[in-house]
Amino acid sequence: MSESHATPITIPILYRPNVGIILTNEQDEIFVAERINIPGAWQFPQGGIDDGEDAETAMYREMAEEIGVTPDKVMLLERRDGYRYAFAKGRLKYGIYGGQEQSYFRCRFLGQDSDVNLAATHQEFSHWRWIKPEEFQMSWVPKFKRAVYRQVFLDFFGLELAPVEN
Template sequence: MTSALPYRRNVGAVLFNAAGQVFVARRKDLPDAWQLPQGGIDAGEDPRAAVLRELKEEIGTDRAEIIAEHAGWLRYDLPPHLLGVAWQGKYRGQEQKWFALRFTGQDSDIDLEADSHPEFTEFKWVALAELPALAVGFKRPIYETLARDFAHLRP
């Protein structure tokens, strides 16, 4: 029964550049899907530290500063075809703490190949309002919430 499975704790980054655009990257395993950087929280790790660590792991740079934190934890459930596959079948989805960050580096600081198991093939900067249309269906409600709740930010 999937409802008995827990949610995986995770952090996510809405990374704004100086022009107010948001970083998205094309997933290696789902080439039609663009995603914000995100990743698991290690045992005992503070979510604020985790989001900077995940940026470094996923996009090769932590040149960013946190400018806002979403008030709550946002959840999504995996679609049926991914249950029992993703995360060795241990979780039903993810419970995420989202942060808005200001990118303090240059595009040349971004290295999608920095990790030994890269998740992304390319990146681009888009308007915050474009996020929901770029997300896979099961993550779209979270991206809609982020686009609405972080719309007031002017990094």
């Protein structure tokens, strides 16, 4: 009698298309904002790409929705694609997405600080500030996003951020 070894069935992760926005000012500081529902969690603005929308259009829409900055207040500098993360603990977004695949955009902020409005639409952030890229702390980022943030800082700024001590 032959022995059968069943291989468990795995369902591939479906990644939601998403954009991340690195906004820099004249002093080469970066814009970070603290999540309203998670004190101490600072991040870049980001959001999903809607059906029928391209990544650049989504980037401008998300920037206006999340931080009130309109396209006339920024200059697009560079874009990099292919950053992926899976959500923690098998969580699904919209019942189907097990993670996100992001396109990151770096933009120069041409406006004034008074142009930032965290309550422009649905408020996701409680505070914001400009920091030097090397001041960013990996402890501000949920564990499941840390590999992407490390790669983004390496790709855009040539910085290798220190891992979080556990």
